Amino acid sequence: MEQFIKIMQNEFVWGLLIGFTFAFFAWKSGLTTKLRLSRDVRRLESELRELQGHLNTQLKINSQGNRTLQDELDELRRQNENLRVSLAGLQNKPGRAEHRQYQITESAVRMMREQAPGFAPAWEKAVRQSEMEIEAGESGLKKLVRKVIPGIGMGSGTNAASAHDDEEH
16 A cells, blocks of 8 residues: 555656546547437438428429329310310301491490480480380280281380371371
8 A cells, every 4th residue: 555655646647647537538528429419410310301201292292283283274275275166166156247246336326325415315215115115025915916926016106106197197
């Protein structure tokens, strides 16, 4: 034991012990840091795998959505083409020219109502009178007479009366 005390009194031994102590704490700190970093690396790798899985899932969903949208767009284009062909066919049907002429006449009448001062009241009176005749002709006795005898009941009562009065004079 005496020799141990003698060795411990030597300054070199004290420096060596202090150096070993610092080296031990540095080694322990490095070891714990290495363990902590390896745990962090494993955690980050698992997060990376999870994020890659999420990304793959998201890309598959987007791919399916894009494919669905593309299919729908193709279907709408096909329907649009079919409707365009149908519209062109309908515009060439008989009676289309008469309908167009009716629209032109209706537009001209609207412009005349706006521009001609005396035209509007007379026109509105004639339209009201024609509407009343049509309504009367669609119901009641006039409708029955028109079905039985097709030439009768088509003219207005005032026009027929004035034509009858003209024959007498």
